[in-house]
Amino acid sequence: MSGNRAVAYLKPGTVEVRTIDFPTLELQDGPGVARDNVGRKCRHGVILKVLASNICGSDQHMVRGRTTAPEGLVLGHEITGEVVERGPDVETIEVGDIVSVPFNIACGRCRNCKERKTGICLNVNPARPGAAYGYVDMGGWVGGQAEFAMIPYADFNLLKFPDRDQARAKLLDLTMLSDIFPTGFHGVVSSGAGVGSTVYVAGAGPVGLAAAASAHLLGAAVVIVGDLNAERLAQARSFGCETVDVSQGDVGEQIAQILGEPEVDAAVDAVGFEARGHGRNAEEAPATVLNSLMSITRAGGALGIPGLYVTDDPGGIDEDAKSGTLKVRLGLGWAKSHRFTTGQCPVMQYHRGLMMAILHERVHIAKAVNATVIGIEDAPRGYAEFDQGVSRKYVLNPHGVLDGLQPV
Structure with missing residues (x-):
C-alpha cells in the first residue's frame, strides 16, 4: 500500500486533506518531527487501520494559529483502530484486534511510566517529557486523522477491546476513550x-x-x-x-x-x-x-x-x-x-475502567458529547463548524465502519 489520506494543518484557519506516505515501523522526517526522533525504529509498534479519529479542541488551538505548529503537520491524537500489521517485538497484540490508542505516547520503561505518569514519559520526546500524536512540540509522531497510523510500544499503549463485534457496535462511545x-x-x-x-x-x-x-x-x-x-x-x-x-x-x-x-x-x-x-x-x-x-x-x-x-x-x-x-x-x-x-491526563489510569462502564451500559458518553460522524474529506468543514461553537464532537470515519451508527 502506498497512499494514506490524512488531515494536515496548513495555516491559521486552514486544514487540508492530502495523501501522505503509508506508515512504516520507523519514524520518518516530516513536519514537526523532532530531529532526534527521525529514523527511530519501532519494532515494538503496530500499523492501524483507523476506524475512528476525533477532532479535539486541542487540535483546534493549533488550527486557530494559537501554537507554533508547522505547516503540513498531520493532526489527530484521538485514535481507535484495527491492527493490520505488527512489529516483530510485539507480543500481546494480534493482527485483527480492535484497540483504543491513548493520546499519550508512553514507553512503559521509564521512571514516570512505571509510576503510572504516562502523560510525561521520559523516552518518547527528545524535547520535553510527554508526547502525543499529531501535536506541536510533542515529538513529531504522525497524527491519526488519517486512514492508517503507526502506534509505538503497542503492548504497553493499546487497550484491546474484548469482543470485535461488540466493539464495532459501540465504536461511537469507545472512540471517546482515547482522550476526552x-x-x-x-x-x-x-x-x-x-x-x-x-x-x-x-x-x-x-x-x-x-x-x-x-x-x-x-x-x-x-x-x-x-x-x-x-x-x-x-x-x-x-x-x-x-x-x-x-x-x-x-x-x-x-x-x-x-x-x-x-x-x-x-x-x-x-x-x-x-x-x-x-x-x-x-x-x-x-x-x-x-x-x-x-x-x-x-x-x-x-x-x-x-x-x-x-x-x-x-x-x-x-x-x-x-x-x-x-x-x-x-x-x-x-x-x-x-x-x-494540572497537565495531560494519564489515560491508562482510567481507560480500561471507563471501557467497562461503556460496555456494560453504565454511561452513554457519545450521546453526552453529541458525537457526530463525518467523512475524512469533510474534516475542513468539521473544523470550521467546531470553531464557530457548534455543540458536536466530530468523529472522522475514514473507512466507513461508522456508517449508520448514532449516539444512544
Whole structure:
C-alpha cells in the first residue's frame, strides 16, 4: 500500500486533506518531527487501520494559529483502530484486534511510566517529557486523522477491546476513550468529587461535557456546567446538568440560585488558555476561569485542570500570555487551601475502567458529547463548524465502519 489520506494543518484557519506516505515501523522526517526522533525504529509498534479519529479542541488551538505548529503537520491524537500489521517485538497484540490508542505516547520503561505518569514519559520526546500524536512540540509522531497510523510500544499503549463485534457496535462511545472521556474523568477525580458532591464544570465543549458525565458516573449530587454558548449549555441540560450562562453575570450568584449557596465542593477547568472574561461581550482573559473557580470552590476543595495551557501562544493578548504567564490569584487559592492538578491526563489510569462502564451500559458518553460522524474529506468543514461553537464532537470515519451508527 502506498497512499494514506490524512488531515494536515496548513495555516491559521486552514486544514487540508492530502495523501501522505503509508506508515512504516520507523519514524520518518516530516513536519514537526523532532530531529532526534527521525529514523527511530519501532519494532515494538503496530500499523492501524483507523476506524475512528476525533477532532479535539486541542487540535483546534493549533488550527486557530494559537501554537507554533508547522505547516503540513498531520493532526489527530484521538485514535481507535484495527491492527493490520505488527512489529516483530510485539507480543500481546494480534493482527485483527480492535484497540483504543491513548493520546499519550508512553514507553512503559521509564521512571514516570512505571509510576503510572504516562502523560510525561521520559523516552518518547527528545524535547520535553510527554508526547502525543499529531501535536506541536510533542515529538513529531504522525497524527491519526488519517486512514492508517503507526502506534509505538503497542503492548504497553493499546487497550484491546474484548469482543470485535461488540466493539464495532459501540465504536461511537469507545472512540471517546482515547482522550476526552478519560480527560474529563481525570478532571473530576482530581477535583475530589465523589458521591454526594456538588461540582462545577467550566466549559461545555466536549471535554467539559465528558467531565459532567463523569461527575454523574462518580455519584455527584449536582453537576453545574458553565459556558456562554447557548447550544452547548442546552446539550449539558440534555443529560441532567444544571447550567450557568457566564455572559449573564456573576457565577457565584448563579450557583447560589441553584444550590442555595455560592460555592461548590469541586471544580473543573475544561476551558484552558483561550478563556474569555465573564459578562456580555467579554474579551479574552486567559486567567478568568482559574480565578473564578477559586472564588466558587469551598475552602479545602480542589480544582481539576484538564483544560490546556501552553508555554508558547503567538496569539496571546499580551506578552505575558504569549509565554503562558497568567495573572492567577494564587493568594486566594492559598488562603482557601485549594489543591490544583494540572497537565495531560494519564489515560491508562482510567481507560480500561471507563471501557467497562461503556460496555456494560453504565454511561452513554457519545450521546453526552453529541458525537457526530463525518467523512475524512469533510474534516475542513468539521473544523470550521467546531470553531464557530457548534455543540458536536466530530468523529472522522475514514473507512466507513461508522456508517449508520448514532449516539444512544
